[in-house]
Amino acid sequence: MSIAAQFKLAWPGFSLDVDLDLPGRGVTALFGHSGCGKTTLLRCIAGLERGAGRLAINGEIWQDAGVFLPTHRRPLGYVFQDARLFAHLDVGGNLDYARRRAASVNSRGDAAIVELLGLGPLLDRLPERLSGGEQQRVAIARALLSAPRLLLLDEPLAALDHARKQEILPYLERLRDELDIPVIYVSHAADEVARLVDHLVVMDGGRAVAQGPLAETLARIDLPIRLGEDAGAVFAATVAERDAEWHLARVEFDGGELWVRDSGVAVGRRVRVRILARDVSLANSRHDDVSIINLLPATVLAHAAEDHPSAILVQLRVGGTKLLARLTRRSAQRLDLAPGREVWVQIKAVALIG
Amino acid sequence: MRRLFIPLLFAACTARADEVQVAVAANFTAPAKLLAAAFERDSGHKAQLSFGGTGKFYAQIRNGAPFEVLLAADNTTPARLEAEGAAVAGSRCTYAVGRLALWSARPGYVDDQGAVLARGGFQHLAIANPKLAPYGAAAIEALTALKLLGAVQAKLVQGENIAQAHQFVASGNAELGFVALSQAMQDGRLATGSVWIVPARLHQAIRQDAVLLARGRGKPAAQAWLNYLKGNGAQAIIKSFGYEI
Amino acid sequence: MPSLPNLTADLGAVWLTFRLATVTTVLLLLIGTPIAWWLARTRSWWKGPVGAVVALPIVLPPTVIGFYLLLLMGPDGAVGRFTEWAGIGLLPFTFWGLVVASVFYSMPFVVQPIQNAFEAIGERPLEAAATLRAAPLDAFFSVALPLAKPGFLTATILGFAHTVGEFGVVLMIGGNIPDRTRVVSVQIYDHVEALEYAQAHWLAGGMVAFSFLVLLALYTLTGRKAR
Numbered sequence: 001m002s003i004a005a006q007f008k009l010a011w012p013g014f015s016l017d018v019d020l021d022l023p024g025r026g027v028t029a030l031f032g033h034s035g036c037g038k039t040t041l042l043r044c045i046a047g048l049e050r051g052a053g054r055l056a057i058n059g060e061i062w063q064d065a066g067v068f069l070p071t072h073r074r075p076l077g078y079v080f081q082d083a084r085l086f087a088h089l090d091v092g093g094n095l096d097y098a099r100r101r102a103a104s105v106n107s108r109g110d111a112a113i114v115e116l117l118g119l120g121p122l123l124d125r126l127p128e129r130l131s132g133g134e135q136q137r138v139a140i141a142r143a144l145l146s147a148p149r150l151l152l153l154d155e156p157l158a159a160l161d162h163a164r165k166q167e168i169l170p171y172l173e174r175l176r177d178e179l180d181i182p183v184i185y186v187s188h189a190a191d192e193v194a195r196l197v198d199h200l201v202v203m204d205g206g207r208a209v210a211q212g213p214l215a216e217t218l219a220r221i222d223l224p225i226r227l228g229e230d231a232g233a234v235f236a237a238t239v240a241e242r243d244a245e246w247h248l249a250r251v252e253f254d255g256g257e258l259w260v261r262d263s264g265v266a267v268g269r270r271v272r273v274r275i276l277a278r279d280v281s282l283a284n285s286r287h288d289d290v291s292i293i294n295l296l297p298a299t300v301l302a303h304a305a306e307d308h309p310s311a312i313l314v315q316l317r318v319g320g321t322k323l324l325a326r327l328t329r330r331s332a333q334r335l336d337l338a339p340g341r342e343v344w345v346q347i348k349a350v351a352l353i354g
Numbered sequence: 355m356r357r358l359f360i361p362l363l364f365a366a367c368t369a370r371a372d373e374v375q376v377a378v379a380a381n382f383t384a385p386a387k388l389l390a391a392a393f394e395r396d397s398g399h400k401a402q403l404s405f406g407g408t409g410k411f412y413a414q415i416r417n418g419a420p421f422e423v424l425l426a427a428d429n430t431t432p433a434r435l436e437a438e439g440a441a442v443a444g445s446r447c448t449y450a451v452g453r454l455a456l457w458s459a460r461p462g463y464v465d466d467q468g469a470v471l472a473r474g475g476f477q478h479l480a481i482a483n484p485k486l487a488p489y490g491a492a493a494i495e496a497l498t499a500l501k502l503l504g505a506v507q508a509k510l511v512q513g514e515n516i517a518q519a520h521q522f523v524a525s526g527n528a529e530l531g532f533v534a535l536s537q538a539m540q541d542g543r544l545a546t547g548s549v550w551i552v553p554a555r556l557h558q559a560i561r562q563d564a565v566l567l568a569r570g571r572g573k574p575a576a577q578a579w580l581n582y583l584k585g586n587g588a589q590a591i592i593k594s595f596g597y598e599i
Numbered sequence: 600m601p602s603l604p605n606l607t608a609d610l611g612a613v614w615l616t617f618r619l620a621t622v623t624t625v626l627l628l629l630i631g632t633p634i635a636w637w638l639a640r641t642r643s644w645w646k647g648p649v650g651a652v653v654a655l656p657i658v659l660p661p662t663v664i665g666f667y668l669l670l671l672m673g674p675d676g677a678v679g680r681f682t683e684w685a686g687i688g689l690l691p692f693t694f695w696g697l698v699v700a701s702v703f704y705s706m707p708f709v710v711q712p713i714q715n716a717f718e719a720i721g722e723r724p725l726e727a728a729a730t731l732r733a734a735p736l737d738a739f740f741s742v743a744l745p746l747a748k749p750g751f752l753t754a755t756i757l758g759f760a761h762t763v764g765e766f767g768v769v770l771m772i773g774g775n776i777p778d779r780t781r782v783v784s785v786q787i788y789d790h791v792e793a794l795e796y797a798q799a800h801w802l803a804g805g806m807v808a809f810s811f812l813v814l815l816a817l818y819t820l821t822g823r824k825a826r
Binding site: 409412478486514518526527 | 666669670672673674675679688689691692770771772774775776788789791792793794
Binding site: 046047048070071072073075076077078080082084085086087088097098101102103142143146152 | 723724726727728729730731732733734735737738741742745746748
């Protein structure tokens with residue numbers, strides 16, 4: 001079960017050259033700055049652009065030497081950044097359009113999809129009467145109703161403001177948890193990626209410069225693209241205890257435990273934890289006389305330069321988990337942070353992200 | 355764009371005193387050009403010619419068109435203009451008598467007796483609109499006299515004027531048609547195709563009259579042009595195009 | 600009220616004009632839509648020349664078009680040879696000759712609004728349709744056509760009205776045959792030339808009223824769409 005995608009494409013001032021082997025289930029992000037080729041690669045996968053190469057989806061050949069399935073013969077769903085609902089059809093009509101042309105009967109059930117995306121009250125509305133967030137929910141439902149075997153999402157949140165994004169993200173998380181088809185998600189936003197994605201492909205200049213499981217790839221410090229404020233680690237944890245008095249929850253992960261704000265997640269549930277590099281500071285010894293409650297012993301693995309010459313990114317190991325910390329170069333020198341050094345990490349903020 | 359030029363044209367035309375503005379019936383186009391050149395050479399005056407349908411000229415003259423002389427395709431229009439005071443009384447004269455011809459662009463198609471009309475075998479017979487053009491009316495008279503009108507009625511196609519009837523035949527879309535003999539003649543001979551000159555007894559004479567219009571009253575160039583038309587030189591030119599005088 | 604002697608002939612001309620404009624408009628929508636589609640989407644070198652040919656009737660005087668159509672459709676013209684070879688006979692002086700001429704003459708008024716509508720739609724909805732498994736022809740009928748509806752409305756009205764208003768070309772190739780090629784505009788011309796001003800007035804006035812109503816409908820309908 002996998003997706004093999006090799007594409008070569010050259011336009012004036014831009015070239016795409018990738019050879020990827022992606023997991024055949026779960027959500028894969030194509031991640032990078034704008035102009036890195038991630039959308040072009042997605043369009044190649046959909047057959048909307050014709051690059052030379054080969055594409056096999058879980059054993060089915062969609063493109064190869066002498067083979068090119070046109071887009072309408074590929075059982076995929078595609079959600080565009082600008083939704084692209086059909087303006088002459090109401091929401092119900094847009095959904096029916098996909099349903100009538102579906103490659104197979106939808107295993108999930110049409111009503112379940114409408115319910116999953118909360119579209120019941122919108123069915124009679126015309127697209128021009130929908131908010132941006134509502135349009136994207138309809139577009140996602142429409143793509144799902146065509147019973148795709150691969151779902152492609154092209155920055156579905158990029159055109160939305162913060163509030164609308166927060167409105168859609170829960171739907172996307174439910175999608176990730178309930179879908180049994182592979183999803184490829186194009187994004188330039190690290191927070192979306194951290195929250196939604198299982199597998200990460202980092203793109204730069206039309207090439208895939210890094211790929212792997214999300215936690216491993218995000219914690220790398222040798223990536224050629226800088227994430228700046230978004231640099232940080234994401235890993236899995238389990239809710240172990242909820243403290244009613246302080247409204248805090250204790251989560252356990254491979255390397256220790258953390259106290260986080262109790263957001264109502266039940267004990268025993270798996271959660272995703274994100275710790276930004278800028279929220280991590282280091283000390284040579286354990287300090288209990290500070291306000292920070294999350295203190296963990298760690299080992300320095302490596303460090304790398306940041307964009308600004310004053311800053312440095314340090315990679316650490318806490319048990320089986322990698323963390324990133326961003327420090328000033330001066331502090332790093334004062335603490336003598338050579339690889340192998342034992343330190344204490346002080347974590348100012350931990351985010352539970354779904 | 356084209357409309358924009360018309361006022362400019364009029365302005366240019368009226369600017370010179372030794373010019374005469376002449377409205378010329380379409381069938382007389384070719385001889386009129388030759389006559390104008392000779393007139394300018396002999397008299398020093400310049401004749402500015404406009405070509406068109408006599409009916410249209412009538413409407414334009416009644417609505418203030420700057421013509422000084424009309425060479426009509428008939429004799430009724432000049433008489434009417436004179437009666438209505440738009441032309442100078444007593445200035446009318448017949449400058450040419452038109453001859454009707456049955457003409458085909460194909461050599462040998464029309465015989466010199468016009469028997470082809472009775473024989474049939476053609477799809478279209480072109481005539482000028484009999485309501486508007488004297489040559490069209492003459493063609494209907496001739497067909498009636500020959501007792502052939504009923505037989506060819508369904509094959510008639512009408513040009514708005516005699517020039518268009520000629521065009522239908524020249525392009526081959528109509529196998530034959532009634533045209534002005536002047537249109538089929540060049541340098542006193544049949545130009546192309548085959549022709550039957552319709553005998554004058556088969557239709558009323560197509561008298562083409564000239565008249566001095568109100569705007570030409572007292573203009574030496576206008577009077578000179580009318581006088582020139584009656585001269586021997588002019589009449590020779592007119593005859594060479596198949597008109598009678 | 601002046602008497603109107605030739606009323607039957609005038610009504611015949613009106614009915615003929617209506618038939619001509621209707622047949623022409625239907626044919627133009629059938630022929631013009633694929634041309635507009637191609638013009639809106641092609642990147643071919645031929646786009647310029649083909650677009651220019653389609654637009655020619657806008658700038659050419661009708662007499663030029665009529666003259667060349669007369670020659671082309673005549674016994675020595677390419678079209679005339681073809682129609683004779685095909686057993687149709689020659690087209691000048693026939694109703695279908697007027698239809699062919701009108702199709703050419705009114706082409707830009709139908710093709711251009713449709714082309715503009717297709718261009719305004721762009722690739723995006725069609726790409727979306729393709730990802731929803733609509734084959735190109737399916738997408739054309741289920742997405743492009745409905746979205747281009749205002750363009751089709753404009754094209755239909757303009758094509759019909761322009762054919763009704765056509766004069767020069769009909770004059771050149773029609774032959775002024777009652778109930779076959781004598782359309783309203785020619786009938787008006789004849790009345791004016793023959794100084795039958797009363798009859799000219801009711802036909803010409805009717806034409807003005809008709810054209811005004813058509814354009815009013817057009818501006819009202821498209822104006823509402825734009826809001």
